[in-house]
């Protein structure tokens with residue numbers, strides 16, 4: 081579990097993170113979304129000790145990462161795959177990493193298989209596509225089977241099959257009880273894989289919560305009826321907020337059962353009834369455009 085409490089970071093006069101507080105629980109995938117420059121990479125670097133915060137604290141499994149007895153068992157991170165040395169073979173890089181962590185060379189084959197590079201482990205990295213480099217970066221993060229995974233934009237460069245693979249890979253890791261902290265600037269991508277999301281804008285957490293709850297809080301119901309005016313009056317009399325839309329009404333409620341019951345018992349009946357779920361992408365846009373006051377749900 082990763083706990084970030086009131087973390088603040090500036091580069092010179094520029095404040096990049098301001099009082100960021102969040103928790104990445106074990107056994108789940110936490111999506112970290114924000115526009116370019118929001119401060120996602122900066123926070124991830126602070127968690128793994130590559131940057132120092134000016135204020136606040138970070139703990140990993142209950143203690144500062146610097147105090148972890150076996151750091152590689154504590155956090156595995158993929159911040160960037162650009163540094164990988166092109167003239168080396170993937171299996172050589174992994175063998176070196178295993179050696180550093182006193183793991184047997186047999187672990188190399190396991191890692192290559194885990195990230196789907198078993199056929200190309202003997203190739204030089206310069207022949208790898210960006211997606212293959214990302215997979216190798218993941219393998220390096222996994223070397224010592226860490227409890228916490230921190231992955232900065234791992235979807236970048238993956239082809240559609242790779243994206244599908246990554247989703248099931250991350251779900252599998254969370255299923256093994258690991259805390260997975262995953263950044264992206266694409267809400268649509270995170271929505272498919274994350275249990276929770278944290279939206280960051282201009283260094284502030286602007287919204288956070290369970291993916292299912294964030295979407296359901298904004299669920300509305302669309303209805304059509306032979307007599308829309310009468311239906312609006314009946315629903316309004318029972319405390320539902322309604323607004324005309326197209327041929328029907330939008331009801332600010334997801335209680336389809338009660339809306340249907342009232343329409344047929346007291347009103348003119350219905351010819352259509354459907355839930356309208358606000359996409360997380362829209363919530364994200366609303367949260368990151370304009371002001372950035374914290375709106376924790």
Ligand SMILES: Nc1ncnc2c1ncn2[C@@H]1O[C@H](COP(=O)(O)OP(=O)(O)OP(=O)(O)O)[C@@H](O)[C@H]1O
Pocket residue numbers: 091096114115116117118119120121122123265
């Ligand atoms: N070492 C640095 N020195 C000065 N400014 C920096 C440094 N690192 C990051 N920044 C600035 O901090 C801000 C946040 O950058 P960061 O990389 O954390 O954003 P991000 O949310 O990860 O965005 P992206 O998706 O574009 O990487 C940016 O304005 C960036 O220019």
